[in-house]
Amino acid sequence: MFTYLFRHYNAIATQALEYEYPFPNCIYTIRKDEIDGPILKYARVGDQIVHRWECLSDVYGLLVYNCYVEDGQGEKQIVIDENGCHTDRTILGDPTYVESLNMAYRDSLVFKFADRVIVRFQCQIRLCVKDGGGCVGITPPMCFGEKQQRNDLFVTTDESMLAHAPKMSNITDIQSKKRRRIRSSVSERSKFTVDADLISQPVYVLDTDDEDADEYNNRLRQNMPEVCVSNALFVILICVMIVALLALTASSIWLMRRWLRLVPKVTN
Structure with a gap:
């Protein structure tokens, strides 16, 4: 059960790609207020924060997926699924990817587990080589249609937005078809990818009345x-x-x- 926290960063170390490029150093930080804000050690429930995943290389793109929030004592909950899309927008929404695809970020509010003072996040990332379309179909993920269905459970929308919902859905269908055509054009190419884990630092969270x-x-x-x-x-x-x-x-x-x-x- 959650009450409303929310890095330390952890460099990935895994098998090297069978490619000519050096393996990048990737980090996961949780920042205060904005994407370039200070890295948090202590926070209060309800504070504004920004999750930031990045690889220090222009050669690779990354996909953030399978993210869990845990209390350090065995209890955890998934917040981003295996496709790289959110499971509960009130906790953490879909990551936004920069044009170069080597960084993703997402703002959220600080929350914590009930009766716990420490929270940390663990995510998997999938790296792909951007050269020759090696990241096409891998990142960024297509989450719009799925997110629209899920957000109805948590987000209150006015009638004007509901009136535009079918049009938005049609746009998504067109984008999906274009993406499928792009994927099919590069499906015969061999794509080199590698998966790794990134773990945030433990963050001490104070309640709102603290x-x-x-x-x-x-x-x-x-x-x-x-x-x-x-x-x-x-x-x-x-x-x-x-x-x-x-x-x-x-x-x-x-x-x-x-x-x-x-x-x-x-x-x-």
């Missing part, structure tokens, strides 16, 4: 210098004690040697 995540992060940063100063003072204190002990030892040795010199004179 303190703001920004305030929590600021408080952690404010406490950090105090801890550092305390450690510095402790080190200085130890050094002073060592110096004092050495001085006391040296004084004791000097007094002892002086006393030993005076003893023969007294006996004489």
Whole structure:
């Protein structure tokens, strides 16, 4: 059961493609507010975030699919299916792909599992070589028609939009036919693909009635210098004690040697 979270990034490592291009480094980050926002460590339920999948190469395209959100204790729920399309738009919608196909992103709201404070995501990606149409029919996925049916369960639409629904459906059919023709034209070509897993970093999620995540992060940063100063003072204190002990030892040795010199004179 979900209440409304939401990387760390994980570089993929798997078998190399039988191709002349080097294997790319791919990462999955969850950002605050926008696609180039800071990477989150702490968040509050309902905050705006952006999921970002990318491969640091212009040679490959990627498809994001089979995404799960999990609580770190075994409970998980699928949010993007095997076709790369969303299963519940209220949690995470369909990824948007950039023109170069080496990055996808999707904005969403922070949520979490009930009675859990940690959330993380795990996705599979499929890489294809863009050269020679190697990514045609692989990415981006065709999710529009399926998404329209699913979204009726979660999204409230007005009558004007419902009136245009048949036209939108027809456009989708035309696009699907064009895509099928494109796929058939390249179906005889050999397509090199490879699958890999990307795992987000655990994110600590605060409830809406808890303190703001920004305030929590600021408080952690404010406490950090105090801890550092305390450690510095402790080190200085130890050094002073060592110096004092050495001085006391040296004084004791000097007094002892002086006393030993005076003893023969007294006996004489």
